[in-house]
Amino acid sequence: MMLVISVRNPNHAKYVENHIPFNDLRAFVFQKREDMEKFMTEVRDSQNLRVNSVFAPEESCATRPPSRPIESLKRFGFFAYLRELFDAPEEVMSYLCNQYKVHDVPVGTDQTKAMIKTVLYTAEEKYSLKKSFYSGKTSTSNSAVRPSQYLTMAVDAEDKRQLEEQISTAEKSMQAIDAQMIATQESAAKLDRRDNELRAQKKALSELKGKKRQLEQKISTKQDSLRQMEQGGIDLQKAEEETKAQISAVNSQKVAIVAEFMAHMKLRATLSMEKVYMALETQACAMLEQRKARLLEKCKGLLRRAREICNMDPGESVVPPDLHTVVDEYNRREQEIKNLEKELDDKSNALDTYRQNISEAKERWLNPLKQLVEQINDKFSDFFRSMQCAGEEEYDKYGIRIRVKFRSSTQLHELTAHHQSGGERSGMDPVNERRVFDIVNLQYADEMTVLCVHNGPHMLPPHKWDEKAFTRRRMVK
CATH class of the missing domain: 1.10.287 (Helix Hairpins)
Known part of the structure; x- marks a missing residue:
């Protein structure tokens, strides 16, 4: 509170300090009780600091009139009420008027000494008149006014106005700097994203460079192997x-x-x-x-x-x-x-005897049959695995069941004419057909029929197709 009270005449500061207790002079004034409770919880309870706080009245008392005009007291040596000796914000003044009646405490001179009826001040003394709560008798006390310690500094209104203008200018400058900082942060974020993108591109290019180097090494190795094979003179016929x-x-x-x-x-x-x-x-x-x-x-x-x-x-x-x-x-x-x-x-x-013979005969042929089915199943599964499919064979009571799947998202199903198409039963989907064409050095029996499918944008029309001419031309080559 003492930081916002401005005594107009430094000689009158002692009256204000003597009338208002020191605990209140160093107290914080709040307009709302919720703000005061939050402040005390944080500063006093959390930070363990010793502070005082007061609550201004909801209805302002800063302009409350005195009980009598000062003109009627001037003949007794009073020249002003205590409220008129200093300036303070409305909330502080309202609290002081309500709590300490600064609007109704006159300040006098030496001639008022003999006419004390309430609390008043003379040049160097404080007089107070108290009425007993129990007996109703009135007692008067006086004490020396202590020298002022805190409110001797008067606030120059012009300096205060200039400082407030400087504060306003500084706040505007801070807002502009904050806006520049936000723009700078956004620009930095964009640069960071661009940097990450460039790093990712650099990493991808490094991986491509590594793959290129590996391919070059493989090509070099294959070329060396090819040269060695050419120099070694391998007998292809053999x-x-x-x-x-x-x-x-x-x-x-x-x-x-x-x-x-x-x-x-x-x-x-x-x-x-x-x-x-x-x-x-x-x-x-x-x-x-x-x-x-x-x-x-x-x-x-x-x-x-x-x-x-x-x-x-x-x-x-x-x-x-x-x-x-x-x-x-x-x-x-x-x-x-x-x-x-x-x-x-x-x-x-x-x-x-028949049952014994059947059991012995079953043991003689069933175990080899199971081993044979397991071997067939292993080879069958390896073949289907090479085509990115899955398949298995198992022995049932009445024969062998073949279970296959041609897609990774499906389950194994028994190979029948009702569940799979003709192309699936033969394993010839577009991918496996391409794998067959990629296989080199295939062996063809004489009884095998080879079907050649000619297709493409540059294919000859049917009336221009001459198979015999193509065969003769191939034989000449």
């Missing part, structure tokens, strides 16, 4: 014959593998038929077992019936003459049951 011999050996191995596979398939078919026969025999054995049970029950029933007719006891063994026919029938039935039991045992033993 190399071709050796390659044909190797291809013939591989084809022979393929034929042998296919023949072995067909033999295993025939053996599998034979075993499947034997398995069907064994199933039928098993069913016949089951029927014989059921027939045996029915005959045994029938015999037991006939025996009970015979005993009932003859009135025989269970332990009696003598058979009446008229029942010999029944006994013979029983004996015949019993023998037939024994024969059926023996036949059932024979069939069961034969069935166990």
Whole structure:
């Protein structure tokens, strides 16, 4: 507060300092309570600084009139109220008028000493009149006015105005400098982006330069190899014959593998038929077992019936003459049951033998067949992988399933006429057709048909095409 109070006459500063407490003179004045709370939280609580703050009244008291005009007090030696001895911002003046009644505290001379009724100042003394809150009696006290320490410096209005103009000019200059800084920062950002672009171009050019150097080295290496091959005099005829011999050996191995596979398939078919026969025999054995049970029950029933007719006891063994026919029938039935039991045992033993033979035969041909299918699957997968596709073969209960995919985004599907097109089943999409044309030194059998497709913007029309003339011209060359 003391920084914004300007005492008009330095001799009157002591009255202001004596009337306003020092804690308030060094306090900060706020218009809004929220601002004061934020300020105290930051400075006092966060930074641990000892400061004072006061809050100006919401309704300004800076122009509040005194209780009586100063003219009525001049005969007592008073020449002005305390408010009229200094200048201050409206908020500060409002707080001082409201808190310390500076608008109603007169300042007098020595002749006012004997007529003190309220707080007033003489040339060197302060007089105050206090009324007791409990007894209502009035007491008067006086004290010497302390010399001024802080408000002796008067503020020159003209100097203040010039300083404010200089501050305004400086603020405008700062705004212009800020605008220039923003423009400079934007320009620097553009230059940084351009620098990054040039660095990226430089990096790309460096990579191209490195690739060029690598290609030059490869070309040089290939040229050296070519010169060495030309100087070495490689026998192309011999190399071709050796390659044909190797291809013939591989084809022979393929034929042998296919023949072995067909033999295993025939053996599998034979075993499947034997398995069907064994199933039928098993069913016949089951029927014989059921027939045996029915005959045994029938015999037991006939025996009970015979005993009932003859009135025989269970332990009696003598058979009446008229029942010999029944006994013979029983004996015949019993023998037939024994024969059926023996036949059932024979069939069961034969069935166990068949099952053992089938298991052993299955082990003999199934394991080699699985190994063969795995070899075929590896070669099949390698072939499809070379065409940027995927494929596999697996053995099922009834044959071999081929699963392929021609695009990386799809799953493996079984190779059938319904799921893949003819071009896909043969593996000939545009990419793989181009790969086939890129393969050199292909071997063609005599039974192979070669189809030549002639196409392009400079192709001859059909009526000008003469295949025989082209062949003769090629043979002459």
